[in-house]
Amino acid sequence: xxxxxSMARVRIALDAMGGDFGPPATVPGxxxxxxxxxxxxxxxxxxxxxxxxxxxxxxxxxxxQAITVVPSEGKIExxxxxxxxxxRKPRSSIATAMGLLKAxxxxxxxxxxxxxxxxxxxxxxLGLLEGLERPCIGGNFLGLxxxxxxxxxxxxxxxRPSLLLSFAALGVVFSRxxxxxxxxxxxxLSVGEESAKGNRQVQESHALLRDSHLNFVGNVExxxxxxxxxxVIVCDGFIGNILIKxxxxxxxALAPYLSRQLAEFLPEDQLRQIAxxxxxxxxxxRTMGGPLFGVxxxxxxxxxxxxxxGIAGAINTGLMCRRVELVEGFRQELSELHTAGxxxxxxx
Amino acid sequence: xxxxxSMARVRIALDAMGGDFGPPATVPGxxxxxxxxxxxxxxxxxxxxxxxxxxxxxxxxxxxQAITVVPSEGKIExxxxxxxxxxRKPRSSIATAMGLLKAxxxxxxxxxxxxxxxxxxxxxxLGLLEGLERPCIGGNFLGLxxxxxxxxxxxxxxxRPSLLLSFAALGVVFSRxxxxxxxxxxxxLSVGEESAKGNRQVQESHALLRDSHLNFVGNVExxxxxxxxxxVIVCDGFIGNILIKxxxxxxxALAPYLSRQLAEFLPEDQLRQIAxxxxxxxxxxRTMGGPLFGVxxxxxxxxxxxxxxGIAGAINTGLMCRRVELVEGFRQELSELHTAGxxxxxxx
Numbered sequence: 001x002x003x004x005x006s007m008a009r010v011r012i013a014l015d016a017m018g019g020d021f022g023p024p025a026t027v028p029g030x031x032x033x034x035x036x037x038x039x040x041x042x043x044x045x046x047x048x049x050x051x052x053x054x055x056x057x058x059x060x061x062x063x064x065q066a067i068t069v070v071p072s073e074g075k076i077e078x079x080x081x082x083x084x085x086x087x088r089k090p091r092s093s094i095a096t097a098m099g100l101l102k103a104x105x106x107x108x109x110x111x112x113x114x115x116x117x118x119x120x121x122x123x124x125x126l127g128l129l130e131g132l133e134r135p136c137i138g139g140n141f142l143g144l145x146x147x148x149x150x151x152x153x154x155x156x157x158x159x160r161p162s163l164l165l166s167f168a169a170l171g172v173v174f175s176r177x178x179x180x181x182x183x184x185x186x187x188x189l190s191v192g193e194e195s196a197k198g199n200r201q202v203q204e205s206h207a208l209l210r211d212s213h214l215n216f217v218g219n220v221e222x223x224x225x226x227x228x229x230x231x232v233i234v235c236d237g238f239i240g241n242i243l244i245k246x247x248x249x250x251x252x253a254l255a256p257y258l259s260r261q262l263a264e265f266l267p268e269d270q271l272r273q274i275a276x277x278x279x280x281x282x283x284x285x286r287t288m289g290g291p292l293f294g295v296x297x298x299x300x301x302x303x304x305x306x307x308x309x310g311i312a313g314a315i316n317t318g319l320m321c322r323r324v325e326l327v328e329g330f331r332q333e334l335s336e337l338h339t340a341g342x343x344x345x346x347x348x
Numbered sequence: 349x350x351x352x353x354s355m356a357r358v359r360i361a362l363d364a365m366g367g368d369f370g371p372p373a374t375v376p377g378x379x380x381x382x383x384x385x386x387x388x389x390x391x392x393x394x395x396x397x398x399x400x401x402x403x404x405x406x407x408x409x410x411x412x413q414a415i416t417v418v419p420s421e422g423k424i425e426x427x428x429x430x431x432x433x434x435x436r437k438p439r440s441s442i443a444t445a446m447g448l449l450k451a452x453x454x455x456x457x458x459x460x461x462x463x464x465x466x467x468x469x470x471x472x473x474l475g476l477l478e479g480l481e482r483p484c485i486g487g488n489f490l491g492l493x494x495x496x497x498x499x500x501x502x503x504x505x506x507x508r509p510s511l512l513l514s515f516a517a518l519g520v521v522f523s524r525x526x527x528x529x530x531x532x533x534x535x536x537l538s539v540g541e542e543s544a545k546g547n548r549q550v551q552e553s554h555a556l557l558r559d560s561h562l563n564f565v566g567n568v569e570x571x572x573x574x575x576x577x578x579x580v581i582v583c584d585g586f587i588g589n590i591l592i593k594x595x596x597x598x599x600x601a602l603a604p605y606l607s608r609q610l611a612e613f614l615p616e617d618q619l620r621q622i623a624x625x626x627x628x629x630x631x632x633x634r635t636m637g638g639p640l641f642g643v644x645x646x647x648x649x650x651x652x653x654x655x656x657x658g659i660a661g662a663i664n665t666g667l668m669c670r671r672v673e674l675v676e677g678f679r680q681e682l683s684e685l686h687t688a689g690x691x692x693x694x695x696x
Contacts, residue, residue, distance in 0.1 A: 250574065
């Protein structure tokens with residue numbers, strides 16, 4: 001087990017302690033990613049004993065040159081306050097993984113641990129891209145709307161309009177580079193199409209977006225995630241978080257509902273396959289992860305309940321984000337937004 | 349066609365012009381409701397020619413003692429500003445129907461027209477229950493969570509915490525009287541269970557709800573519509589509106605998705621039946637309507653796209669709300685809330 005430093009290789013710093021399952025999910029996930037992508041060098045950052053114990057269950061991996069164990073101390077839990085936890089545990093797995101990225105010893109960091117802790121650690125370790133106040137999470141989270149990018153999914157609440165404008169710009173970059181949409185249409189999520197509808201935040205953001213250089217098409221409503229009226233839908237993280245979890249809960253409730261409805265018509269294995277496909281469709285982030293938007297480095301975040309498949313998926317998505325130089329795209333777009341005269345730090 | 353005034357009868361003032369289809373949906377809907385509930389007397393409020401033309405297609409209805417045509421002038425459209433439209437069209441179908449209720453000539457008003465216009469007309473004509481600043485809409489809108497009452501679904505944006513507290517009280521009454529839940533658990537919709545999580549509105553509302561006489565169980569998240577942690581989930585109407593439309597859009601996208609997935613396994617008629625059941629499940633309000641919360645009279649609101657089935661469903665739901673004396677329940681609960689010392693008009 002040691003790193004191979006050749007130039008064509010991609011170095012991953014994986015928070016091996018993160019998520020609901022820790023090493024029993026992250027280690028096999030890393031091995032699966034490596035099998036699919038032989039160019040990877042993966043640092044498993046975590047408690048050395050726990051990680052090695054898991055690795056020892058995979059004898060071939062012990063001989064694997066591309067796997068390195070990087071020891072860390074402790075883990076930031078979901079219910080800890082991210083900033084104070086980061087101070088108390090400066091050598092935690094997430095902080096150590098992020099340190100490798102900052103030091104140029106990794107090309108991306110990957111975590112399925114506490115989203116808040118990952119965001120805060122990334123922002124404090126790597127810094128934010130110029131012109132941005134907070135990082136966010138965005139992406140296409142609905143299998144039934146695979147080309148609709150939503151920002152913010154990352155729980156930034158009470159966002160000022162200027163922040164939503166920045167998030168919109170980041171969403172446009174994701175849509176263009178990751179989903180291949182040439183001139184993404186940007187819309188604001190509201191309760192009616194008219195610009196006068198919506199809460200104060202939306203009304204103020206509407207004016208900012210309209211006057212920006214983005215391809216703003218106005219307000220859309222809750223059904224418009226599925227109607228192809230916009231490629232990038234912008235909302236406060238309070239709503240984004242509720243929507244992503246609502247879809248998740250709905251997917252979990254739908255699968256057994258359908259199984260009951262279909263039980264008399266289909267053999268069990270086909271039933272399981274269809275219910276499984278539906279669940280995946282409602283839970284894209286669990287199998288593919290998503291990039292953190294706006295920090296100065298490539299950080300992939302996966303769902304806390306990710307299994308090995310989810311880890312491998314997040315690494316795989318990270319490789320695609322790296323290929324299209326997503327972070328560089330973010331940097332350029334924020335710079336354009338800034339140059340266009342709409343101060344992203346200005347109070348509205 | 350004339351009204352039968354016997355005491356046991358229930359008098360409905362139906363806005364016959366409302367909704368996407370007008371008389372071709374509302375008139376057959378009224379007839380279907382009448383067939384199911386012979387105790388009804390229904391006033392069809394609308395353009396006399398248009399309503400009579402539709403009635404003439406149903407010869408038996410022309411002889412029907414229980415159907416009366418009440419002429420009105422004009423209709424408030426979805427894209428009109430409700431207050432100014434109400435001033436410009438004081439004899440519109442919705443205003444006339446509400447006038448019948450106010451005058452004691454009807455026991456309930458039913459509309460599938462513009463929700464905003466119905467709310468404003470009801471509030472201005474009937475007045476609000478004491479201790480309330482605005483009406484709202486609540487109910488169980490998810491077939492997969494049939495016992496979860498959500499309030500506000502009625503697009504009240506930027507609600508003050510005191511208003512959310514009032515809405516919570518109304519939701520509790522609906523849950524108790526309409527859904528038969530004895531001591532409904534109330535929760536606030538947020539992005540985490542901890543009281544410190546959420547936006548400012550939620551944090552302030554959390555304190556108010558915690559100190560109220562309601563059975564407050566704390567914050568819930570987007571997946572908890574389906575987890576039976578709470579019976580009444582309280583949120584700003586901005587979010588409620590987005591969620592209800594999101595579920596609607598998702599249902600519309602899911603039905604064809606499933607049809608494709610299942611096409612090779614099931615005959616077409618069974619497929620149609622299952623996809624149809626799913627759609628209905630995701631679109632409860634389209635087939636059953638819901639009561640307006642907080643006005644001094646029983647007003648039923650249905651989805652604008654309601655067909656005859658939706659009209660009959662809204663009338664039917666109205667009959668159930670009347671049987672349990674929902675409006676009286678609302679009045680008593682608001683009075684208790686007021687007495688308990690939490691001023692529902694007070695700024696927080």
